[in-house]
Amino acid sequence: METKNEWDILASKYETVFQPRFKPMYQHMAKIALANPHHKLVDFATGPGEPSRSIVEKLISDGNTENTVLILSDSSEGMLKVAKSKISPLLDSVKGLDVKFEYTEAFCVSPSMSNLDTLLVSLGLMYMSNLDSLLQEFSKSLLPQGRVISSHWPHPSKVI
Numbered sequence: 803m804e805t806k807n808e809w810d811i812l813a814s815k816y817e818t819v820f821q822p823r824f825k826p827m828y829q830h831m832a833k834i835a836l837a838n839p840h841h842k843l844v845d846f847a848t849g850p851g852e853p854s855r856s857i858v859e860k861l862i863s864d865g866n867t868e869n870t871v872l873i874l875s876d877s878s879e880g881m882l883k884v885a886k887s888k889i890s891p892l893l894d895s896v897k898g899l900d901v902k903f904e905y906t907e908a909f910c911v912s913p914s915m916s917n918l919d920t921l922l923v924s925l926g927l928m929y930m931s932n933l934d935s936l937l938q939e940f941s942k943s944l945l946p947q948g949r950v951i952s953s954h955w956p957h958p959s960k961v962i
Contacts, residue, residue, distance in 0.1 A: 835853070850885050875904045923950070923953075
């Protein structure tokens with residue numbers, strides 16, 4: 803089965819199986835991402851919308867949503883659909899926070915991912931077949947003081 807289709811199938815179960823276990827990690831990533839100015843952030847390979855949902859929740863609770871762009875990117879339309887269903891309701895009464903959901907080809911940085919303050923990737927790097935070139939693209943997409951925040955575990959083939 804093609805990997806993209808596998809993620810689309812998993813999308814509906816991800817919320818109940820994985821999210822509760824990883825929520826503390828997502829909240830910590832949000833705290834780190836928002837410690838510095840956060841005008842433009844990308845959540846690469848967002849899956850069902852984390853850590854973006856935690857970022858949006860923190861921005862709202864801090865009352866600090868003005869002039870912030872958050873792009874959620876994934877190569878699974880099923881995962882993006884779940885992300886949108888979880889995050890869009892949070893945005894109903896929020897002003898100044900521009901959240902975009904973007905389908906991208908697998909393992910590709912899109913043109914909208916430029917001049918970034920922060921690029922986040924959670925539990926995605928281990929699936930990237932082109933990791934070296936992707937990390938170079940990440941670096942090119944960041945502003946001079948920009949940063950990448952990642953959570954991941956190694957692919958089984960890389961564990962000694």
